Amino acid sequence: xxxxxxxxxxxxxxxxxxxxxxxxxxxxxxxxxxxxxxxxxxxxxxxxxxxxxxxxxxxxxxxxxxxxxxxxxxxxxxxxxxxxxxxxxxxxxxxxxxxxxxxxxxxxxxxxxxxxxxxxxxxxxxxxxxxxxxxxxxxxxxxxxxxxxxxxxxxxxxxxxxxxxxxxxxxxxxxxxxxxxxxxxxxxxxxxxxxxxxxxxxxxxxxxxxxxxxxxxxxxxxxxxxxxxxxxxxxxxxxxxxxxxxx
Numbered sequence: 609x610x611x612x613x614x615x616x617x618x619x620x621x622x623x624x625x626x627x628x629x630x631x632x633x634x635x636x637x638x639x640x641x642x643x644x645x646x647x648x649x650x651x652x653x654x655x656x657x658x659x660x661x662x663x664x665x666x667x668x669x670x671x672x673x674x675x676x677x678x679x680x681x682x683x684x685x686x687x688x689x690x691x692x693x694x695x696x697x698x699x700x701x702x703x704x705x706x707x708x709x710x711x712x713x714x715x716x717x718x719x720x721x722x723x724x725x726x727x728x729x730x731x732x733x734x735x736x737x738x739x740x741x742x743x744x745x746x747x748x749x750x751x752x753x754x755x756x757x758x759x760x761x762x763x764x765x766x767x768x769x770x771x772x773x774x775x776x777x778x779x780x781x782x783x784x785x786x787x788x789x790x791x792x793x794x795x796x797x798x799x800x801x802x803x804x805x806x807x808x809x810x811x812x813x814x815x816x817x818x819x820x821x822x823x824x825x826x827x828x829x830x831x832x833x834x835x836x837x838x839x840x841x842x843x844x845x846x847x848x849x850x851x852x853x854x855x
Contacts, residue, residue, distance in 0.1 A: 619653045623661035626651075631670065637683045641671060669835065683746075683836070707742035708769045711750075711802075715757050715764065722754045725817055725827040733757040735764060737772070740802050741830075747803045748837075751830045759825060772826060773818075781825050786818040793831060803833050810834040 627641055635641070642650070647658045662679055665671040672682040718726070718734045726734065734754045741749045753772050755763065760775055773783055793813035800807040811831045818826040 619651065620657050620660045623647055623651055623653065623658055624664060627661065627665060628670070631681055635681055637681050639681050640678050641681065643678065672835070704743040705745075707745060709740040709742065710737070710769075711740060712736065712738035713764050718754065722827055726754065726756055726824045728756060728824075735760065746836075747833070749830050749832045750799060750802055751828060754827045755825065772828075776820070776825055781820045781823070783818045783825065784820050786816050789815045791815075795831070799831060803831070805833060805835065812837060 626647075630641065641662075644655055644658045644662070647653075647661075648655055651658075662671060666673060666679075669682055671679050673679050714736050715733055716736050718728055718730075718732050720730065722728075722734060723730050723732060726732075728734070733756075735757050737751075737753045737755075739751050740747055741751055755772065755776075757763075759781060760779055763770075763775060766775065776783060791813045793811045794808045795803060795805055795811050797807045799811070800809060803809075803811070811834055813829070813831055815829045816827070817824055818828070
């Protein structure tokens, strides 16, 4: 290990902690942080040391770089807890203003994949929705839903800002349980434009089947911005297997 490695690390930590202190003491979301040159002069360190401090905070989601503009305080990430609540309910719970931009709303013949997911006969009609979900006017996710048309025949005649789960609940089909498949996904050019991120940016791709009792009532796919969410999943130790008493 080089002799100066310890000193370099100590200096990088000092710069990093200084930036964290600025944020804790009131540097608001979206505010620029001091430039690399200012930090170099203030702490008498190399630009490489300053960049290392900033890079770690960018990776941690504390700061974000805007090409040609500088480095800014990033908005805090939301914890994405996997549970059966609508986006509207989640944002209201967090004190944020939910918004919906309807991108597509149509009644179509189900594809083989959708029919299988909803346990329908091939070719059954479904309502297909594609919407951009926002919080405080910031794009957060793209959501697609497929709902059996027979369950909510008048769904597309309602207000375009409706909550799918609220409409199902009103029809006595409240979501009771579901199953999710979670994957990583790189945003396509179209998805990136909608989410205000760069093409190829990471997203959380969650595909869900939602049930009321034993009836599949909704099949959805949601792309969440990975820079705005962290996935929070409670876990528990497995229970002992049930063994019937054969005595």
